[in-house]
Amino acid sequence: MPIYTPSPPAALLTSSPIIPLITIALVIMASAQRAAAGRNQLLRVPPPIQRFKYSKRVVLKSILDREDKGLAVAGQRVVVGGWVKSRKERAEVDDAPIPTPPAEADDVLFGEVHVQYVPLLRPISGTPVGGGGGAQTLAAKDKHIVVYLLINDGSCSSNLQLVMDSSTSIPGQVVTVGNSILVEGVLRRSWRGRRRVVELIVEKLLYVGAVDLKTYPLAKPQPSSLFLRDHPHLRPRFITIGTVARIRSNLTCACHAFFDDLGIIHVHMPIITSIATGTQSQRFQVTTLLNAADQGHVDLEVFKAAVQEKRSRIDKLRRGGNNKEALVAAEEDLEKSKELVRVLEQRQKTATVYVGEVKLSEDFFGRAVYLSTSAGLHLESYACALSGVYTIGPVFQADESRSTKKLAEMWMVEVELAFVELEDVMNCAEDLLHSLCYSLLATAGNDLKFASKQIDSDCIKRLQSITSRPFDRITYSKALDILNQVKDRSFLTEAVWGTKLSEEHERYLADDFFENPVIVYEFPKEIKPFYVRGNANLITVSAFEIIAPKVGVLVRGSQKEERLDVISKRIGEVGLPHEQYDWYMDLCRYGSVQRSGFSLDLEKMVVMATGITDAEDAIPFPRARGNAKL
Known part of the structure; x- marks a missing residue:
């Protein structure tokens, strides 16, 4: 001072x-x-190490995620556990200080190297080490084997190095890559290259969970993301997947905190419903009436023809040479289609069960029911009583798209607010995104640094950019004008009135033109659901989308139609049965209120935050076309 x-x-x-x-x-x-x-x-006394409340174990995060990286707590005795990421051995002289070899990188994207290193020297009795007629042996020099392990317990993206004597073991157990271990020892400072780090000198080996390296799937070096998806129960052991899981958890908790501060109530919504918010082909039907005697046949020629069509499209893109992003997306789409053909060819070799003719009255629910594609309509009924409600849960969509951003099972944050108009709910959605990005930058710093290093070097800058300024807002018509004035590239699909913006249109607006999320509103009523409030011009409706860099449409929202005569007319126009939505029209009959809401795709939020390339790696157990492991 x-x-x-x-x-x-x-x-x-x-x-x-x-x-x-x-x-x-x-x-x-x-x-x-x-x-x-x-x-x-x-x-100044550093903050103490936090032990897990329900055991004596110290989580690695409390050591390695400190500002001093754990250096200030060197000398403390702790019990730690985790899974072994790598192992090295080195022969050392008993009375010599134990050096610390350079540790491997914490992780590489979908290529975490699981290697058991062979000893540099082994004290084999009778093996000469001197020249000439000397009879010295390694054993005579009293050498022993020092084992170096990197472990991770999933609490953070950093690994802790353990140093232990090879004689420290449990009878019959050998510590190898993939083992789970629980050890007790003393933390000490050491050098890793030019950096001071903390490591643990192991004194007691308390537990070893054995692994057979011959059958352990993750012992394979450099496994691909597709290989990992075939082992979804084991892939969270990869630090990259663990990092994504922690960031996803952070986002979920931040959502709850945001709405709780506003007094908006969390409500659980059903995932089985008899109503439709999308087309019939986009829904998964739920039934218990499967007839194993009725067999069907999949026409592989249709899928093979689609593969050929995609190849032709890629050839055109390569000849054009001016849209590399579209080419990469098309090539990824082709690979997924080829994989689907291989799966279907394999399945044809075995019997396949199909649904025959069923009597719905004999089904479990006595009627046709489906997995929910959105909780929005049910959520409105609670908004009309509790003013402001939200839910976080799964929705299901049988989308034929091969996009890397589309899943059959997605998790949505859905919000409905009473006494609120379109501009109000747009403000709420923008504030939510700002809050989520702030939360990640403030509380997930080490995981974001890892993601920036191993996944996408721009992920932190992208989050900082989102929090730095308000989102631009343009009408759907203005968006078309911007797209149609582009001269330095060509789009595969033309931006014309009355059609949805394609993924390449969304990428251009968010990634290139605005370089930040942009809110597009006032869409044609033909491309929005029946429940969206119509505008005075009878052409557009009060709907909006937030298009974000890296992912495209991240948020969809609208003001709902509160006028009974208008909503009744719209249900008839789109060909839906009135009796099925009579309960929904009751919300307009009895105490109708202006209300608005939106939904946020949680997987896309994770993709945008981390930069991971495929939404299947942003969810713990991905369900997509041709993939429903476990």
Whole structure:
């Protein structure tokens, strides 16, 4: 803390002989104060290590995610556990200090190297080490094997290095890559390259969960993301997947905190419903009436023809040469289609069960029911009683798209607010996105640093950009004008009135033109659901989308139609049965209220935050066309 020194009179500064003495004294006092502050800083007691409440184990996050990276807690005795990521052995002289070899990188994207290193030297009795006629042996020099392990317990993206003598073991157990272990030891400071790090000197090996490396699927070096998806129960052991899972958890908790602060109530919604918010072909029907005797046949030629068509499309893109992003997306789409053909060819070799003719009255629910494609309509009924409600849960869509951003099972944050118009709910959705990005930057720093290093170097900058300024807002018509004025690239689909914006249109608007999320509103009523409130021009409706960099449409929302005559007419226009939606029209008959809402795709939010390339890696157990493991 700087010392306040009053200014002496000007005459004294020029004539007094004691000025040099005063100046020297002040300098000495200031130096002493700075030294005392430095000592206090050094003597400041670091926060204690947090032990897990329900065991003696210390989670690695409490050691490695500290500001000092755990250096300040060196010397403490702890019990830690985790899964072994790598193993090294080195022969050392008993009375020599144990050096620390450079540790491997924590992780590489979908290529975490699981290697068991062979010993550099082994103390084999009788093996000569000297030249000439010397009879020295390694055993005579009293050498032993020091084992270096990197472990991770899933609490953070960093690994802790363990140093243990090879004699420290449980009878019959050998610590290898993939083992789970529980150890007790003392933390100490060491060097990793030019960096000071903390490691654990193991004194007791308390538990070993065995692994057979011959059958362990993740012992394979550099496994691909497709290989990992075939082992969804094991893939969270990869640090990349664990990092994504922690960021997803952070986002979920931040959503709850955001709505809780606003007094908006969390309500659980059903996932089985008899109503439709999308087309019949987009729904999964739920039934218990499967007839194994009725067999069907999949026409593989149709799928093979689709593969050929996609190849032709890729050839055209390559000849054009001016849309590399579209080419990459098309190539990924082709690979997925080829994989689907291979799966169907394999399935044809075995019997396949299909649904024959069924009597719905004999079904479990006595009627046709489906997995929910949205909780919005049910959520409105609670908004009309509790004013503001939200839910976080799964929705299901049988989408034929091969996009890397589309899943059959997705998790949505859905919100409905009463006494709210379109602009109000647009503000709420924008505030939610700002809040989620702030939360990640404030509380998930180490995981974001790992994602920036191993997944997408721009992920932190992208989150910072989102929080730095308000979102631009344009009408659907303005969006078409922007797209149709582009001269330096060509789009596969034309941006015309009355059609949905394609993924390449969305990428251009968010990634290239605005370089930030953009809110597009006032869409044609033909491309929006029946329940969206119509505007006075009878052409557009009060709907909006938030298009974000990296992912496209992240949020969809609208003001709902509260006028009974209008909603009844719209249900008839789109060909839905009135009796099926009579309950929904009751919300307009009895105490109708202006209400608005939106939904946020949680997987896309994870993709945008981490930069991971495929939504199947943003969800713990992905369900997509041709993939429903476990």
